[in-house]
Amino acid sequence: MTDGDDHSRHRSPEELRSCIETMPDQDLVRLTAFAARLARTADWATPEDLLQSAFLAAISGDRKCPVNVEPLKFLMGAMRSILNNERNKDSRSVVTDLADDQNEHLMVDLVTPERMLERLDSILELKHALSNEFGDDELPFLVFEGRMEGMSRPEIRDMLDMQQTEFESLERRLRRFMTKHFPKTRRAG
């Protein structure tokens, strides 16, 4: 792809900067709400961190926004991706010298056992609350499990043999419950 093509298909960092500067308040509210929801389960990023990183990626040109994507949607996607990348900082590859001529690459976990337990606790608390709320109704529980395991919506819907509207309604119910009951992230320090 030539530079010319690239420029014609992506918004320039200057254009994005201007878009953000003139962004309507309602869009800023939506962006912050999105950041806050994303950061709910993340003890590795705050909503402020996510917003700042997404803005920086946009105005520095580190992330490119296609011309057919609204800047608001682009920034939301950037936050999602930043959160995912930050997640990888939990572990680090190190080389250890086992012998003179032998090295081994090890993935060292940087998460403290206490932090790990807190995270596990968060998930267990939510499962417990779901079980109390929905009782014998397995569907909300299965949808939750599927999403937590990273399955796509169509995959889960097909697996549970549900209609689109029925599925969407269940997701709304589940989300409403989770946002009310999911323990807010306990951020260390």
Add this chain to the structure above:
Amino acid sequence: MSGSSKDVRLKLLNVAEFLAEDIPDMGETELADALAEEGLSESAAIRMARAAFESAKRELNARRFADARRQISGNKSIRSVRPARIELKQAKQVLAAYFARNPEAASTPTTMAARKGGELPEETALEIVQALIELGEISEDGQPR
């Protein structure tokens, strides 16, 4: 429940995405409710976004400043390792040859004397040759690149 810390973190990330995915399509009332659940008012949310943007701009400026600084110190080191391998008396010839090969350089703000290599003092000619070497226009021994 078992799993590595990476697995647990991935699960939490998936939950986060599930929780956030309805925000883009929410109506205004619903959005205000969602914000209230996070303990934020609309004005606080706007302030947070604007502060984050200001912080991003500051970081970008700092990053650009650091790049410029690195570039300047890089140029200095190039200068020190690439001295001209040209005698003082050859400098005017090298310069005249350069302008003969690059007539478009005549539009640059060098003196007419420098372009012709005529009455230019040899020391000044050598300085210009050194500058051309540093710019990568000619090699250390005055040959075209």
